Amino acid sequence: MALTDKSRTRTKKTQVNTEETGRLQPQARELEEAVLGALMLEKDAYAIISEILTPESFYDKSHELIFTAIQNLAIQQKPIDILTVVDQMRKEGNLEVAGGASYIAQLSQKVVSSAHLDYHARIVAQKYIARELISFSSRVAGKAFDETNDVDDLMQEAEGELFEISQRNVKKDVTHINPIIKEAFDLMREAAKRTDGLSGIQSGFKDLDKITSGWQNSDLIIIAARPAMGKTAFVLSMAKNMAVNFNIPVAVFSLEMSNVQLVNRLIVNVTELSGEKIKNGQLAPHEWHQLDSKVRILYDAPIYIDDTPSLSVFELRTKARRLVKEHKVKCIIVDYLQLMNASGMSFGSREQEVSIISRSLKGLAKELSIPIIALSQLNRSVETRTGRDGFDAKRPQLSDLRESGAIEQDADIVCFIHRPEYYKIYADEHGNDLTGKAEIIVAKHRNGSTGDVLLEFKKEFARFQNLNEGRLIEEYQSRVNSQANLIPAERASSRVTAPQSEFNDVPF
Numbered sequence: 332m333a334l335t336d337k338s339r340t341r342t343k344k345t346q347v348n349t350e351e352t353g354r355l356q357p358q359a360r361e362l363e364e365a366v367l368g369a370l371m372l373e374k375d376a377y378a379i380i381s382e383i384l385t386p387e388s389f390y391d392k393s394h395e396l397i398f399t400a401i402q403n404l405a406i407q408q409k410p411i412d413i414l415t416v417v418d419q420m421r422k423e424g425n426l427e428v429a430g431g432a433s434y435i436a437q438l439s440q441k442v443v444s445s446a447h448l449d450y451h452a453r454i455v456a457q458k459y460i461a462r463e464l465i466s467f468s469s470r471v472a473g474k475a476f477d478e479t480n481d482v483d484d485l486m487q488e489a490e491g492e493l494f495e496i497s498q499r500n501v502k503k504d505v506t507h508i509n510p511i512i513k514e515a516f517d518l519m520r521e522a523a524k525r526t527d528g529l530s531g532i533q534s535g536f537k538d539l540d541k542i543t544s545g546w547q548n549s550d551l552i553i554i555a556a557r558p559a560m561g562k563t564a565f566v567l568s569m570a571k572n573m574a575v576n577f578n579i580p581v582a583v584f585s586l587e588m589s590n591v592q593l594v595n596r597l598i599v600n601v602t603e604l605s606g607e608k609i610k611n612g613q614l615a616p617h618e619w620h621q622l623d624s625k626v627r628i629l630y631d632a633p634i635y636i637d638d639t640p641s642l643s644v645f646e647l648r649t650k651a652r653r654l655v656k657e658h659k660v661k662c663i664i665v666d667y668l669q670l671m672n673a674s675g676m677s678f679g680s681r682e683q684e685v686s687i688i689s690r691s692l693k694g695l696a697k698e699l700s701i702p703i704i705a706l707s708q709l710n711r712s713v714e715t716r717t718g719r720d721g722f723d724a725k726r727p728q729l730s731d732l733r734e735s736g737a738i739e740q741d742a743d744i745v746c747f748i749h750r751p752e753y754y755k756i757y758a759d760e761h762g763n764d765l766t767g768k769a770e771i772i773v774a775k776h777r778n779g780s781t782g783d784v785l786l787e788f789k790k791e792f793a794r795f796q797n798l799n800e801g802r803l804i805e806e807y808q809s810r811v812n813s814q815a816n817l818i819p820a821e822r823a824s825s826r827v828t829a830p831q832s833e834f835n836d837v838p839f
Contacts, residue, residue: 357461358390361441362451367394368442369451370401371413371435377405380452388459393429396420397438413439463496487643491673494645532579532662532702535572537797538784542773543744546662546702550777551693551741553668555707555732556748557714561769562706563588564793565748566664567596569704570634573662575601580633581662582654584647586670590638597634600794601625635660643672644691655699663699665692667706668738686737693741707738709747725754729774745775750788769795 366384370376386402389395400419404411413436420426420435429435471489474480522530531545546552556562566583573579585593599606602625608614614622635654639646647665654660665671673687689705696703709731716724727747732738739745749770751757757766769788773781786795 356390356465357458359454359458360391362455363389363391363394364438364441366448366451366455367397367401368438368440369448371411371416371439372442373448376448377401377411379449381405383449383452383456388456390458390462393434396425396429397435399423400425460496467492467496490643490645494648494673532573533577534569535576536569536771536784536786536795539771539773542780542782542784543776544779546704547743547778548700548702549697550702550743551689551696552702552704552744552746553707553732553738553742554704554746554748555709555727557709557727559753560748560750561788561790561793561795562748563596563666564600564788565795566666566704566706567593567600567793568795570664571597571600574632574634575628578633579662580635580658580660581664582635582637582651582660583664583666584642585636585638585666586640586642587666588638590636593636593638596793597629598622598626599792601628603792605791606793633658641670641672644688647671648691648695651695651699655701661701663701663703665703665705667708668692669708689738689741707732725749725751725756727772727774739775742775743777744773747772747774
């Protein structure tokens, strides 16, 4: 028995009581009919809209059942027409519920042309998203009125659910190759204009930049290490290089340290005063002068810090968009990945949650077209690993990434920080001194080569720097001090020139 129009109007779980709102749910029943009719008339119509619509996209229950039958026929690679759809629905036991064979036949009569099928399907999809958002806001409002619910838990749940809705409905059209070729050539021309030979954002570590050609837009870069290796010191040194040396706006999301603690680390980095003195303020007069003169480079530097604890991927996405739009941020640093959460979503294990987080970070990097650098912990296997060659035994490997192999899969670049000195290894296999040295191991590079980079690590100043950078600065300062003792005539004939390197901007 065919259903009447009234009985076919569905009451879905996403529908809000119209008596309460005084408004009907967003819907386009005529377009739903036109889409279904076109699917049964045009041979390739389903291929056009298969990524746009799902059965839940249809407001009318009978339309959802008909589309489900069409979808099942497509999966079985069977022809889709009125007869096959009727037969499929009869097999599924939904034919009469959906209005019978006569109603399905009527749908094909409502199609004037299938030329606008894609456009009509997108309108149906948009109405579905609107209903989802109305349902979401109604549920949140209902729970917010319930005083037994914890507000913080409710916010986390709401963030997660809204993030799921947005992820389900993110679609991107295919693009013809021609404009992409033009974009690639434009990027090559821009890179050719640069004197440093790089195509991405400079880290300030010249040997690392040679391997990566700079951090590239849309890339997810994972910097991983065991505790006490200096992960935060490394990215802060890099953030200082980017913002101060190259005037590149950078954002740091610190889930572990407060913004004051993070800035204190930066102050130690640039002033070369001990962290303890910076915290307690017990500085000698000359140290106050040193602090005042050297900290000036941090003022007005385009560094933006967010210390929200237990940051969710949804919150990060919202804040990152705002930072890029309002402050033109070119790089985002997250310290660190394992402290993030995918709030409001349910997972069978922590590994699954970390997988969602890493996938979301990669998606965000692509969406904003900027590099995202995320710190990550390594598991304990590094500490327990032994071998005949103690030097190599302690070097991190991709399998040491903690909690999820998806991190390795999603990342475009994976770098490890390794300080042999920490494991009481003071020389390499060739007898070279490793005291105060740190290896940056580029273990994965999706679009380039891998390799190792050796940097100096100044533990007392929480600073990573290029090899010999400290020596160049010390020599420069020594010459400045020597010149200060000369009489004016001698000083004029003995001008000191700063070392010609990337360190020229170091203030003295």
